[in-house]
Amino acid sequence: MxxxxxxxxxxxxxxxxxxxxxxxxxxxxxxxxxxxxxxxxxxxxxxxxxxxxxxxxxxxxxxxxxxxxxxxxxxxxxxxxxxxxxxxxxxxxxxxxxxxxxxxxxxxxxxxxxxxxxxxxxxxxxxxxxxxxxxxxxxxxxxxxxxxxxxxxxxxxxxxxxxxxxxxxxxxxxxxxxxxxxxxxxxxxIASTLPKSTNENLSSLHHVRHRQIQSRIVAQIYGITNSTRKMSVEKKQLLILDLQRDLDEWQVNIPVDSQYEVAYPYSYWNRLYHGTTFVLHRPSPLCPHPSAQSLERCITSAGSYIDDVLTILRLNKIPLPWMLVQGVLFAGLTMVVTVRTGLHQLLSHVEASFLLIDLQSWVRNCSICLAIMNERLQEEELMSKLDSQYELLANDTLKLVSSTMTSQAGTICPESSASATNIENDLETEQGLNMDTSYSSMSFREEYDYFEMFRDFLGQDPTETFWNMFPNEMNMAADIDPGKTSSNIL
Missing domain, CATH: 1.20.190 (Delta-Endotoxin; domain 1)
Structure with missing residues (x-):
């Protein structure tokens, strides 16, 4: 099973x-x-x-x-x-x-x-x-x-x-x-052929095919010295489109019998799809400044991933392998960081309800997931601190979004000292937010550095991972020329 x-x-x-x-x-x-x-x-x-x-x-x-x-x-x-x-x-x-x-x-x-x-x-x-x-x-x-x-x-x-x-x-x-x-x-x-397909192993072979797509994403999108870095913007867009097309085809071909599977039902496979999609469309070495369409898709897929996990946690007491817990935190952090670094692009592209209703729902659901996981993993000391720390980051992000959307002609709404500092330092620019500056005045440190706690749980040392979760590590400057961003990546 x-x-x-x-x-x-x-x-x-x-x-x-x-x-x-x-x-x-x-x-x-x-x-x-x-x-x-x-x-x-x-x-x-x-x-x-x-x-x-x-x-x-x-x-x-x-x-x-x-x-x-x-x-x-x-x-x-x-x-x-x-x-x-x-x-x-x-x-x-x-x-x-x-x-x-x-x-x-x-x-x-x-x-x-x-x-x-x-x-x-x-x-x-x-x-x-x-x-x-x-x-x-x-x-x-x-x-x-x-x-x-x-x-x-x-x-x-x-x-x-x-x-x-x-x-x-x-x-x-x-x-x-x-x-x-x-x-x-x-x-x-690799020259090994896939195992012979049988009624018994249809799901496992479909799982292998998904990992093959992920391997291509790691190599072509996040590779450090890959030839794709030298591609034109148009070719980079086509590469991401091709990978998304493969993902979409993989989702369509999820085995029908999976809906009757007890341990790994259809929702599991759909979660793999969304978990890979938001990684494909987030800022990456290949495309450090994605288009508004990609940012929207990244946030939507991360939110869908979280919604699915919450449904499973509420209905079943499923096993909690470290990768599932990590996946929820990764999706939640990706959402809020993507909003902060791409807020100006999103404001000109999405409906207000996307940021004021959908985003808030996804952020809240992520907090609920972390709280449930914390309750079920009580022996994990680090896990017990993540829920409150994520709440601080998420609440400040939501205040930032609300303040920005209600401000008029450059007027700043001082929702809090944290969000006011964010707006004064970052929102006057035409492109993106600088996380390092945003958090310079925040008192979020306890026993751990604020972001270091997330890294500890994700198992991501900045020198050992290609994810580069936080913008100050991605060199996301606030004065990027909007004309240099990728466009129409769906």
Whole structure:
């Protein structure tokens, strides 16, 4: 339920084989396992990791199954059962027992992939990124990134290699995308074919195709030394249009059966679409000063992403992997920062209701999402501070928007000392706002630097990420020539 809809790493036959091999070893102690053969121990590791993933999602699984069956109490789970930590620890013990014979192989790589998926339910993504990168390098070492034309392998074995490789790819690209870091291998070096399409893996293959689009966005829009930087404005517009067209086509082709999927319903795939769209249209190295149309689309998609997460949080107690929490904060910050840096462009392009009604609704919903997540992740000290800090930034932004829209002929409405400072310093210019100047008089520091707190949670060190979340890091000068901005990027 929590693996196959996203990753083609395992199929039903694989799971049946794992169960069969596990039952053969019931009753064996550790000394017998140490002396067991390599492949059998790899199967046991895989089995325990599958069980650990199930255990970490037990309450959600029971809730979803009961909802499907219409029963309040489907099974009696009052008896003791292994914890996800104990199951994962068992895998680490087996790795230790077999360390003298372990070598890169499809089975061993699969174990590391499952550990990586398991770690996604923790609070920090950098360790998962390192693990995924290590796994990708093992895969390249044994040639999983290529599909050999001449090989003695059976079709089933070839397909298994492809399924493992594209699972690594999907995991690593999603991590690179969320953390703003390059992946281990570029698409130009991949010659592995996609796994054979079956009714069972339609969703996971669609997930891989989405990560391929994200990989292109990372390389072509956010690449540091990419040839696209030298393109004309018109060609840059066409590149963004092409990527958006691919995204739109991907959304249209979301598998119909996903609407019946319990763990990853249609809303999940739609959230991937909006989460990628707002990243495509926000200020980027390729297009640091997007058009008003792109700014509007960026904000709208970020708002749609937040609305969807809020609906899910209210209706279901879904798992909260760090990437979902990070995604909400990323979308919320993107909205308010984009409004502040592109307010003059937006005022001349959108209806007043967009800024006064829609934006306020999205900002409020983001705060609600963070509050709910804070309640469910009470052990995370940093998370508990984000809600109030985001409120401060969002409220000042909304005051800034309101003051600007109601001011006449350069008259400044001093809604607050913060917003007054913002307006005096920034709104006299024709293009954009300077965040660094805007916040020069704000007393938002507690134990952390105001923006540093957001960076800590997002896992984004300014020297390690290409996202450059805040304008003072993007060199968004306030005196940009409006004629140099891109136009009509939809």
């Amino acid at each position: 929590w693996i196959l809809p996203l990753y083609p790493i395992l199929n039903s036959d694989d799971l049946d084989l794992l169960i069969s091999r596990y039952t053969e070893d019931i009753g064996k102690d550790d000394s017998q396992l140490r002396q067991g053969d390599f492949e059998k121990n790899i199967s046991l590791m895989t089995f325990y990791m599958v069980m650990a993933l199930g255990a970490i999602n037990t309450s959600n699984t029971i809730q979803q199954i009961c909802k499907q069956s219409g029963q309040k109490a489907l099974l009696d789970f009052s008896v003791g059962r292994p914890s996800p930590t104990s199951l994962c620890t068992r895998v680490l013990q087996l790795i230790d027992y077999n360390s003298h014979i372990l070598r890169p192989s499809v089975g061993f790589i699969r174990v590391f992939l499952l550990i990586s998926i398991y770690s996604s339910f923790g609070p920090i993504g950098s360790s998962q990124w390192q693990l995924a990168g290590f796994t990708m390098r093992m895969a390249v070492e044994i040639g999983l990134h290529c599909t050999p034309e001449a090989s003695d392998l059976s079709d089933e074995a070839k397909d298994q290699r492809n399924r493992v490789f594209w699972t690594i790819y999907a995991i690593e690209i999603s991590l690179a995308y969320n953390l703003g870091r390059p992946s281990s291998i570029g698409d130009d070096h």
